[in-house]
Amino acid sequence: MSKLDKPNTIARREFVSRAAKGSLLLGLPGLAAPRSQADLSWRTQPELRGQRFDLHIDYLAVNISGQSALATAVNGSLPAPTLRWKEGEEVHIRVHNHLAHDTSIHWHGIILPTDMDGVPGLSFAGIKPGSYYDYRFTVKQSGSYWYHSHSGFQEQTGLYGAIIVDPAGADPVAYDREHVVLLSDWSDEPPEKLYARLKKQSHYYNRRERTVLDLWRDLRSKGLAETWQDRAMWNRMRMSDTDIADINGIAYQFLINGHNPTANWRGLFRAGERLRLRVINAAAMTIFDFRIPGLTMTVVAADGQNIEPVSIDEFRIAPAETYDVIVEPKADCAYTLFAQSIDRSGYACATLSPNSEWQAEIPAMDHPPRLSHRDMGMGHGAGQHAAQHPAMPMTTMPGHHHGHHGMHHQLLDSRGQAIAPAGAGSQRAITHLASERNPGVDMQAVMPANGLDDPGIGLREHHQRYGRRVLRYSDLFSLQPRRDLRDPERELAIHLTGNMSRYMWSMDGVMFDDAEAIVLRHGERLRFVLVNDTMMTHPIHLHGLWSELETGDRARIPRKHTVIVQPGSRISYLVSADAIGRWAYHCHLMYHMPGMFREVRVLGAGA
Amino acid sequence: MKIETLLRAALLAIAATPVHAGGKADPLLGKFIIEHWEQRSDEQQSNLTVQGWLGYDHHKLWLKAERDGRAGGTEHGELQLLYRRAVAPHWDLHSGLRREFSEQELRDQFVIGIQGLAPFHLEVDASLYLDEQAQLNAELELSLEWRLSQQWVLEPEIKLALAAQGDDATGDDSGLRTWNSSLRLYYYPQRQWAPYIGLLWQRQDGGTADEPGQTRNRQQREQWLLGLRAWF
Numbered sequence: 001m002s003k004l005d006k007p008n009t010i011a012r013r014e015f016v017s018r019a020a021k022g023s024l025l026l027g028l029p030g031l032a033a034p035r036s037q038a039d040l041s042w043r044t045q046p047e048l049r050g051q052r053f054d055l056h057i058d059y060l061a062v063n064i065s066g067q068s069a070l071a072t073a074v075n076g077s078l079p080a081p082t083l084r085w086k087e088g089e090e091v092h093i094r095v096h097n098h099l100a101h102d103t104s105i106h107w108h109g110i111i112l113p114t115d116m117d118g119v120p121g122l123s124f125a126g127i128k129p130g131s132y133y134d135y136r137f138t139v140k141q142s143g144s145y146w147y148h149s150h151s152g153f154q155e156q157t158g159l160y161g162a163i164i165v166d167p168a169g170a171d172p173v174a175y176d177r178e179h180v181v182l183l184s185d186w187s188d189e190p191p192e193k194l195y196a197r198l199k200k201q202s203h204y205y206n207r208r209e210r211t212v213l214d215l216w217r218d219l220r221s222k223g224l225a226e227t228w229q230d231r232a233m234w235n236r237m238r239m240s241d242t243d244i245a246d247i248n249g250i251a252y253q254f255l256i257n258g259h260n261p262t263a264n265w266r267g268l269f270r271a272g273e274r275l276r277l278r279v280i281n282a283a284a285m286t287i288f289d290f291r292i293p294g295l296t297m298t299v300v301a302a303d304g305q306n307i308e309p310v311s312i313d314e315f316r317i318a319p320a321e322t323y324d325v326i327v328e329p330k331a332d333c334a335y336t337l338f339a340q341s342i343d344r345s346g347y348a349c350a351t352l353s354p355n356s357e358w359q360a361e362i363p364a365m366d367h368p369p370r371l372s373h374r375d376m377g378m379g380h381g382a383g384q385h386a387a388q389h390p391a392m393p394m395t396t397m398p399g400h401h402h403g404h405h406g407m408h409h410q411l412l413d414s415r416g417q418a419i420a421p422a423g424a425g426s427q428r429a430i431t432h433l434a435s436e437r438n439p440g441v442d443m444q445a446v447m448p449a450n451g452l453d454d455p456g457i458g459l460r461e462h463h464q465r466y467g468r469r470v471l472r473y474s475d476l477f478s479l480q481p482r483r484d485l486r487d488p489e490r491e492l493a494i495h496l497t498g499n500m501s502r503y504m505w506s507m508d509g510v511m512f513d514d515a516e517a518i519v520l521r522h523g524e525r526l527r528f529v530l531v532n533d534t535m536m537t538h539p540i541h542l543h544g545l546w547s548e549l550e551t552g553d554r555a556r557i558p559r560k561h562t563v564i565v566q567p568g569s570r571i572s573y574l575v576s577a578d579a580i581g582r583w584a585y586h587c588h589l590m591y592h593m594p595g596m597f598r599e600v601r602v603l604g605a606g607a
Numbered sequence: 608m609k610i611e612t613l614l615r616a617a618l619l620a621i622a623a624t625p626v627h628a629g630g631k632a633d634p635l636l637g638k639f640i641i642e643h644w645e646q647r648s649d650e651q652q653s654n655l656t657v658q659g660w661l662g663y664d665h666h667k668l669w670l671k672a673e674r675d676g677r678a679g680g681t682e683h684g685e686l687q688l689l690y691r692r693a694v695a696p697h698w699d700l701h702s703g704l705r706r707e708f709s710e711q712e713l714r715d716q717f718v719i720g721i722q723g724l725a726p727f728h729l730e731v732d733a734s735l736y737l738d739e740q741a742q743l744n745a746e747l748e749l750s751l752e753w754r755l756s757q758q759w760v761l762e763p764e765i766k767l768a769l770a771a772q773g774d775d776a777t778g779d780d781s782g783l784r785t786w787n788s789s790l791r792l793y794y795y796p797q798r799q800w801a802p803y804i805g806l807l808w809q810r811q812d813g814g815t816a817d818e819p820g821q822t823r824n825r826q827q828r829e830q831w832l833l834g835l836r837a838w839f
Binding site: 192195196199200201204207208209210211212213235236238439440441442499501502504505511512513594595597 | 631632633634636638664665693694695696697698724726727728753754755756757798838
């Protein structure tokens with residue numbers, strides 16, 4: 001690799017002095033307030049379009065919290081520049097590493113050859129300091145995606161950006177103007193330190209721990225018997241019902257397009273326009289609930305894939321997910337984009353406005369959620385969605401949308417066991433593996449609820465409480481009819497496991513370092529069943545292959561790249577193993593990822 | 608057939624090379640805890656109890672140290688060097704050596720014990736100690752954290768010391784030797800440190816305390832505490 005043709009390479013020493021100057025500048029009185037940060041205020045990340053890109057990864061002195069800190073950025077921008085590609089075109093991206101450490105870029109949600117996927121150790125060896133890597137692939141899809149580092153905890157330090165792929169043909173979504181709304185979380189502290197702190201005291205950031213006062217209130221309102229019943233499980237499990245987010249607003253500033261609430265990013269519009277917002281969650285650890293008070297949103301795409309439009313007031317977006325929404329502000333006034341963290345410890349906000357002066361009211365945060373028995377996989381309150389169905393014989397007729405209309409023959413998997421048809425989701429009883437019994441696993445969902453129809457903790461009663469309609473996964477249906485209508489040949493159950501207090505995360509009780517790869521046969525179609533044996537909400541991302549979320553109708557199955565698995569619940573999706581290679585499969589919460597990670601290896605016929 | 612096996616092996620070997628896909632799941636970490644650093648109201652007594660560990664999720668090197676002081680000197684001190692291993696979701700076993708220091712003597716013991724969190728959030732630390740004279744002792748610590756608010760925490764604690772045999776030299780009987788109960792009220796301005804006040808009830812049976820040779824010397828006293836807890 002040539003070392004000559006990189007004018008932007010900065011020697012380490014030079015960088016340090018530059019960073020020092022930067023911080024000196026930012027440290028000047030009057031410049032220190034977050035509002036007047038020199039680098040980021042009022043600016044949207046630049047957009048790069050075309051087929052040939054040069055991305056330079058380097059350190060960047062930033063001031064996000066009011067203090068200067070060091071970020072890793074692409075081409076001097078945090079977030080990284082938005083990349084605009086065209087479906088059907090080949091793109092060539094040269095990524096230069098100016099850091100003192102290895103780096104990488106993963107194109108999240110993009111279907112591409114395995115050596116272009118950017119996961120060190122699986123796709124390639126990573127990009128060494130002072131060197132570069134050529135990514136080259138043909139873009140075979142359209143929509144809103146994003147890219148980020150897949151090395152260490154680099155993503156947390158600012159290495160993320162949006163990808164927009166314009167469709168080759170006409171866009172089924174009509175709009176007059178668009179904005180990228182990139183959500184993220186920022187801490188001035190190095191990510192390794194945050195992770196170490198959680199390992200030393202896992203509830204470090206929980207400042208809503210249950211108190212004696214809560215017990216007193218429960219006793220007064222519920223009486224002794226019910227309080228005892230309620231508390232007994234938590235006490236036996238030695239867990240906390242306010243354990244919602246491992247890291248929250250105490251450590252984080254929540255950002256939209258790199259701006260904290262004080263800096264308040266602005267997106268412009270003219271009244272009467274159809275606005276397309278490409279909402280991308282690039283946060284390391286934060287699940288957001290997104291809404292725009294005063295505007296109904298029509299969701300037109302999930303994870304870049306067009307869906308049948310659905311009108312809602314609010315949606316939950318986990319790290320790595322993307323939603324495209326259309327809003328039509330009729331009035332000539334400002335609106336607030338409001339994204340509160342799942343535990344209500346903080347929020348990101350920005351403004352949609354006809355001009356650069358107006359600002360709308362910032363709403364108060366909703367009530368903080370508490371976990372229930374349902375979230376511990378205990379079945380209570382799960383209603384009809386509890387996984388009480390034993391292995392029910394499901395029947396299907398080829399071509400039928402809903403399996404249970406036809407009663408002709410029972411579908412069997414390759415081992416002769418009954419298997420539910422495509423779209424129906426797994427109907428099998430949940431069994432726990434022996435590998436789950438170890439010090440790293442503190443809980444098993446005995447009766448996991450079905451997570452498909454669950455908007456998630458804190459949102460379940462939103463309609464009654466606030467009159468807001470919240471998006472559910474069961475609302476998602478592909479706009480384009482699916483061509484692959486095959487039933488799954490087999491089911492693969494994977495349990496998401498962990499130990500809250502030891503802060504250990506794994507799959508099937510085995511951490512990545514000790515695990516074998518999940519092997520798929522090229523061309524096979526199978527059902528992944530994820531069972532969440534923890535009380536945390538995990539967004540699970542499969543690289544290289546689509547996760548076809550089983551929302552019912554096999555012809556309208558929506559394709560996702562990242563799927564939320566609700567606490568103590570399960571969910572299933574279909575996977576067509578149509579890309580040979582070594583793919584990463586993991587929880588997208590950054591500090592769960594090191595352990596809750598698997599290699600999925602798709603082997604060709606010869607292997 | 609052979610080649611295929613070799614290829615598979617090679618593939619596995621490649622797979623086994625370090626993957627930097629994410630951060631390190633189980634990095635080497637250390638924690639230092641000042642459990643109690645307190646002054647007691649009675650006779651200028653003080654106590655310093657610290658713990659420290661270095662290790663990984665499942666295996667840790669654990670250090671426990673305690674010093675009971677009295678104006679100007681050490682009345683009693685002990686140092687434990689332990690290997691601690693996770694054996695169940697909420698439980699660890701530990702084993703190692705303890706050295707006790709007092710004005711008169713040094714005593715080394717072999718330690719084996721269990722530490723963890725029982726249902727109802729009861730913190731348990733129980734150890735057996737065996738010395739060269741085959742004297743067997745046991746210590747049990749039980750504590751609870753009652754959170755009054757996000758900052759104020761009330762911690763009742765019981766510490767028992769038991770002996771399997773009587774001690775002719777000191778005249779101690781077998782059975783319960785000391786029974787310490789305490790109640791500490793912590794104020795956490797931040798997660799990592801808290802000043803506290805407390806009450807301590809000490810009961811000692813036998814002559815281990817002050818006057819060797821004197822039998823059935825039962826001592827009982829109540830004391831006020833003022834102290835600091837912190838971890839790094």
